[in-house]
């Protein structure tokens with residue numbers, strides 16, 4: 001009996017995207033990433049890194065081409081179906097973090113498990129453990145997110161993204177405000193959590209020193225010419 005072929009975590013083919021205002025275009029011939037692989041993406045400012053992440057997590061839809069995430073055809077799904085897939089399976093850390101200013105650190109963290117439909121008591125316990133491992137101690141948990149420094153907010157954002165144990169984690173410059181000790185702790189917690197849950201990671205950063213943490217690295221120029229990470 002032969003093994004069933006494994007479904008890639010990410011599989012894109014001849015993907016094209018441009019904004020309504022025109023001018024700039026993203027053309028990606030192909031990219032395949034398998035479950036559990038961790039990819040570091042770099043590129044000069046304006047090369048399309050954030051646009052690529054928005055496509056991969058279904059916030060925007062490609063103009064043409066095919067984009068499969070865990071076998072789901074994102075290029076064919078409605079906006080609400082893409083939102084539902086993201087809530088259940090994709091953890092995202094946006095460059096702007098998108099924390100709710102008036103909610104506490106703990107409630108911001110819990111939002112992801114709420115949208116994923118997970119058990120509240122289990123989620124609260126796991127959220128507290130994650131926050132602690134990221135160096136955010138109990139005295140901060142009930143403060144509004146806006147009372148935190150940007151580096152602390154970045155750690156809340158990764159805790160929120162990791163909480164529901166996503167199958168795909170997408171992070172856009174999530175460590176830009178962290179000092180080196182907190183950045184290293186952040187990377188260790190993020191990747192240990194990802195490995196424990198078989199989660200695929202796509203991580204965008206300008207910080208070249210972080211490439212040591214990843215299985216593969218690519219720049220946007222390589223992606224635009226169809227270079228594969230393996």
Ligand SMILES: Nc1ncnc2c1ncn2[C@@H]1O[C@H](COP(=O)(O)OP(=O)(O)OP(=O)(O)O)[C@@H](O)[C@H]1O
Nearest residue numbers: 019020021024043044045046047048049050051052
């Ligand atoms: N909402 C938008 N409408 C029109 N053009 C946009 C929009 N967002 C980005 N762009 C353009 O698309 C291109 C890619 O932008 P994107 O933000 O993806 O780049 P980036 O590599 O993430 O940049 P940075 O490293 O500075 O964050 C740029 O030329 C940018 O001006």
